[in-house]
Amino acid sequence: MKHAITIFTLGAVLALSASQAFAAGDVARGKTKVATCVACHGQDGQSIDPQYPRLAGQYASYLAQSLHEYKDGRRTNAIMKGFAAGLSDQDIDDVAVYFSSLPTKLDGLEHHIQGN
Known part of the structure; x- marks a missing residue:
């Protein structure tokens, strides 16, 4: 039983650390940094052109x-390389x-993948 509690506690700590690592960005700051993104991906992240991915909710x-890649x-x-080149790690987290x-x-995926 003690072993199970230790494993559970370790899992909880890891889960909390992972969510903090992924929550490094700031939504409000991100909104101020997407001016170039919206030309293709849409103001609301809902691209209407199937050649550009929809980013909202990803x-x-x-x-x-x-973006790092x-x-x-x-x-x-x-x-995308040109746009991403000017972003700091914090900018990337905020935009994401x-x-x-x-x-x-x-x-x-209907009408959002070429050929469908």
Whole structure:
């Protein structure tokens, strides 16, 4: 029983640390940093052009990772690399939590993937 309590406690501590790590951004600051993003992804993160992903409601950790990958070249897209290059780590976290905080309208992939 003592072993189970120790494992449970360790799991709780890890879970709290992980959520704090992913919650490093600030939604209000993020909203002020998305002026270039909205040209393609929409003011509300709901792109109407299927060639641009909808960002609203995506996981903040996924969005942040994607921006870091564009910035360091692991993802290749000349436009996104240019935009990401000027972002600090804090900017990336702020933008990611901002778009993550927006409600998504995406309930399926119809008309959002080329060929469908």
